[in-house]
Amino acid sequence: MKVKNFFKLFVLMLALSVSFYSCDDDDNEQEIEEVVNDDTKGTNEEEVVVESAPKYVFFFIGDGMSSPQINVTEAALNDPDFQLKSVGIGKLNLRQLPVTGMQTTHAEDRYITGSAAAATALATGKKTTIGTISMNGDHSGNIKTMAEMARDKGMKVGIISSVSIDHATPACFYAHNESRNNYQEIGQDLINSGFDYFAGGNVRFNKYKDYSLADFKSDAQGKGYSYVSSKTDFDELNEGSGKVIATLKSLESFTGDGSAMPYAIDLDEQANDDKISLADFTKKGIEVLDNENGFFMMVEGGKIDWACHANDVVSAAMDMMAFDDALGVALEFYNQHPDETLIVVTGDHECGGLTLGFAATGYETAFDLLKYQSRSFWSFTNDVIGWAQTGEKTFQEALSDVQKVFGLGDAGKGLALSDYEKGLLEDAFNRSMTGESAHANEELAVIYGYYDPFTVTVTHILNNKAGIDWTSYSHTGTPVPVFALGIGQEAFGGYYDNTDIGNKIIDIALLNQ
Ligand SMILES: [Zn+2]
Numbered sequence: 001m002k003v004k005n006f007f008k009l010f011v012l013m014l015a016l017s018v019s020f021y022s023c024d025d026d027d028n029e030q031e032i033e034e035v036v037n038d039d040t041k042g043t044n045e046e047e048v049v050v051e052s053a054p055k056y057v058f059f060f061i062g063d064g065m066s067s068p069q070i071n072v073t074e075a076a077l078n079d080p081d082f083q084l085k086s087v088g089i090g091k092l093n094l095r096q097l098p099v100t101g102m103q104t105t106h107a108e109d110r111y112i113t114g115s116a117a118a119a120t121a122l123a124t125g126k127k128t129t130i131g132t133i134s135m136n137g138d139h140s141g142n143i144k145t146m147a148e149m150a151r152d153k154g155m156k157v158g159i160i161s162s163v164s165i166d167h168a169t170p171a172c173f174y175a176h177n178e179s180r181n182n183y184q185e186i187g188q189d190l191i192n193s194g195f196d197y198f199a200g201g202n203v204r205f206n207k208y209k210d211y212s213l214a215d216f217k218s219d220a221q222g223k224g225y226s227y228v229s230s231k232t233d234f235d236e237l238n239e240g241s242g243k244v245i246a247t248l249k250s251l252e253s254f255t256g257d258g259s260a261m262p263y264a265i266d267l268d269e270q271a272n273d274d275k276i277s278l279a280d281f282t283k284k285g286i287e288v289l290d291n292e293n294g295f296f297m298m299v300e301g302g303k304i305d306w307a308c309h310a311n312d313v314v315s316a317a318m319d320m321m322a323f324d325d326a327l328g329v330a331l332e333f334y335n336q337h338p339d340e341t342l343i344v345v346t347g348d349h350e351c352g353g354l355t356l357g358f359a360a361t362g363y364e365t366a367f368d369l370l371k372y373q374s375r376s377f378w379s380f381t382n383d384v385i386g387w388a389q390t391g392e393k394t395f396q397e398a399l400s401d402v403q404k405v406f407g408l409g410d411a412g413k414g415l416a417l418s419d420y421e422k423g424l425l426e427d428a429f430n431r432s433m434t435g436e437s438a439h440a441n442e443e444l445a446v447i448y449g450y451y452d453p454f455t456v457t458v459t460h461i462l463n464n465k466a467g468i469d470w471t472s473y474s475h476t477g478t479p480v481p482v483f484a485l486g487i488g489q490e491a492f493g494g495y496y497d498n499t500d501i502g503n504k505i506i507d508i509a510l511l512n513q
Contacts, residue, residue, distance in 0.1 A: 013247035054342035054512040055294030057150070058330045062323050063115060063169055064305025064316075064351030066480045069093070070357055072313055072468060075367040092320075093328045094345050095482035101492045102164050103501060104479055105349045108137040112477045114174070116180040118498060119172035123147065125502030133168065133177040133186065136247035142410075146502060149511035150296035151194055154487075158197035158285040158295060160277050160326075162319065164204045164259040165247070170347060183207040190245075192219045196295075197288045199281040202229075202251035202259040202304070202475030205468065213252065220245055222344050231273045234280075234452060236339040238287055245280065249273035261304055263315050263376035264322035279325040286333055294340070295311035296509070299326050308352035309321035310451050310461040311470040314370050316354075334486060340485040343504060350478035353471030358464045365467035369414060372407025377459055380405055381452040388433050395429050398454065406462050414465075421461050428457035449473030 012255040020091050030145035050253065062069065107117035107129040120128040120135075123145040129137040149155050159169040166187055168180040175189035183204045190198060202443055205213035217227045228246045237244060250271060251259050255499050262270055267277065281297055301323025307315035327345060334341045356365065387393035399417075402425070409417050417425070432454035436444070448456050450473060463469065482501060483493035486507030492501075506512050 004142050014301070021225050038092055038506040042064055052487065053508065055340040056334075056337060056342070057155075057294075057296045057505065057509050058295070058341070058343040059122075059146075059298045060301075060323070060327050060330070060343070060345040061119070061169055061298065062301045062320065062345070062347045063318065064308045064349065064475070065164070065301065065323070065347030066350035066478050067314060068350065068354040068356060068478075068501065069304060069308065069320055069347070070481070072354065072367075073317040073324070075356070075365070076314075076317045076370055077321070092324045093331055094324060094483050096331055097343065097485040097489075098347060099484040099489040099492045101482040101484070102479050103346060103482055103494045103498045104496075106477065106497050112475050113498075114180075114475065115168035115348055117266070121498040122346070122348065122502050123172045125499050125505060125506060129501055131178075131180050133175050133180055134172045134177050135178060139178040145173050146506050146509075146511050147173040147195065147296055147298065148193070149506060152262055153511060153513070154293040155327070156197070156289040156291055156293070156295040157193075157195040158199070158289050158297040159195060159286055160278070160298065161200040161300040161302050162199075162261045162322070163300070163306070164201040165198050165245070166203045167201070167258070167260075167302060169300045169302060170198075170298065175452040181207070184209055184211050187211075187388065190220075191216070191223045191225060194223075195243070197246070197285050197297075199244070199246040199285060201261050201299075204245040204259045206255040206259070223325070229273075233275060234276060234284065237284055239290060243289055244288055246284070246409050248276060248280075257378060258306075260303060260306075260311050263307065263319060265315050265318040265373070265376050266379050267322075269375075269379075277325065278322045279329050282329045283478070284324040285330070296511075297330075299323075299330075300473065301326070304347075305351045306378075306477075307376065308350075308354060308470075309449075309473055310377045310459070310471065311352055311449070311463065311466050313354065313463045313466070315376040315378075316352075316457075317370070325415050330487075338486070340487070342488055342505070343460060343483070343510060344482065344484050345502065346482040346494065346501060347480040349475045350480060351475050352473065353476045353478075355469050355471070356467065356471040358467050360464065361467040366414065367466050369407070369466045372410070372413055373405065373462060374417065381455045384432050384452050384454050389434060391433070393428055395432070398429055399425065402458055408458060408462055408465075415462070417461070424457050424461065425454070428453040 010382055023140045042449055105113045105114040107120055107130050109129045114130045115130050116133050117128050124143040134143050151157050154303055159173055166183050171186045174193040174195055175186045180292045187203045220227055225245050229249045229252055285297055299321055303319045304316050330343050356506055374510050399409055407413045407415050482492050491504045
């Protein structure tokens with residue numbers, strides 16, 4: 001009986017630890033005492049004068065994307081084997097955006113921001129507090145978003161995300177809530193928004209209190225939405241489809257990864273119905289939204305952030321490429337409508353404290369070593385959880401799996417493991433197999449974060465061998481670059497605050513008129 005209870009507890013602990021892999025922890029993270037000064041809360045709003053407002057506005061947000069994420073992806077792209085996995089470009093599409101700026105990202109009440117406060121700043125031009133969805137920091141009132149302004153102006157509106165469509169970043173464009181975790185209420189705001197196209201991850205119906213996915217679908221249909229989850233139905237969507245909520249088939253039942261789309265690196269392993277990329281959702285969005293009054297479209301690459309929380313640079317780079325492929329679709333549209341389009345690309349914050357350079361590799365880098373990783377940290381962690389449940393995996397067998405999935409341990413690939421690295425892996429393996437709490441003490445918190453000890457040690461060693469390192473499992477306060485192309489692009493040059501981006505887009509597109 002005792003053994004049985006212990007096993008139950010162990011499974012519960014694993015389930016709890018898995019729930020942390022989905023970056024829902026912004027609200028649970030230890031509050032950082034550093035609070036911004038009052039005089040940094042305001043924005044340096046300048047009147048933006050444009051001759052004509054863009055008819056088509058694309059706002060691309062790479063969650064967790066700052067300069068290091070961009071640099072490391074381009075470094076990987078320079079390897080021909082990596083290139084084969086993307087669209088065959090040598091540089092990211094975002095290089096085609098001629099105007100570059102830089103933004104500060106702090107929240108109203110914390111220096112290092114979270115996705116809700118950051119997306120509120122980007123969507124509304126106003127600072128708010130951590131965890132708040134497009135409301136004032138004290139939750140005394142809602143703040144109208146640029147997407148709602150576009151809707152009220154008669155433009156069509158599309159919201160696309162690779163994570164759940166009610167996650168903090170997309171939610172900040174259509175919902176108003178004191179907490180990003182109130183998924184049921186955010187889902188109601190979604191179907192009441194009147195927006196025209198929601199696509200990507202599903203709603204997080206497993207977080208609903210007294211409501212089901214069937215209830216959501218039925219109520220969405222009552223508000224005029226078609227809920228589409230098969231690839232065949234998705235392919236048939238067009239400008240006559242009316243209001244649409246489009247997601248992946250598997251996400252009607254699978255909620256294990258936060259109702260998000262799979263990591264781009266794992267896309268090939270998915271069932272056919274689920275082989276819809278962020279670029280596919282973007283391309284279809286243009287078809288559905290294009291109309292004589294124009295449209296506003298927000299596209300989020302949400303899993304760049306999740307991969308960076310987990311310190312898995314290969315999964316982050318692959319999701320960066322998926323995000324950049326989606327941008328490529330918008331650039332094709334721009335080339336057909338250069339005098340009527342504005343495209344803005346930025347991130348909401350950096351994540352992981354990613355850096356190009358590592359203490360033990362000094363000035364050397366070896367990005368080509370990254371190409372041997374074939375699955376995401378998340379996919380591999382599920383294997384490790386399975387091993388812990390059966391208790392039958394030996395360390396040597398685990399090392400053999402690591403070699404298959406990451407190339408690590410294969411001397412022929414330049415990935416031989418030193419005794420020091422083997423020691424790190426064995427310690428981590430033992431901790432993964434016993435389910436030791438990652439935050440049992442300060443040392444474990446530093447070396448594993450909230451992640452599976454074995455998996456995160458594997459990605460750390462592979463990343464370090466390539467000359468890449470991480471300083472955090474959370475977001476950082478590093479400023480974030482901004483890229484712009486099209487009508488009003490000049491306004492995005494310079495160094496400014498994240499709220500200024502929201503205000504610039506609202507002003508240039510005359511959304512508040
Ligand atoms: Zn995050």
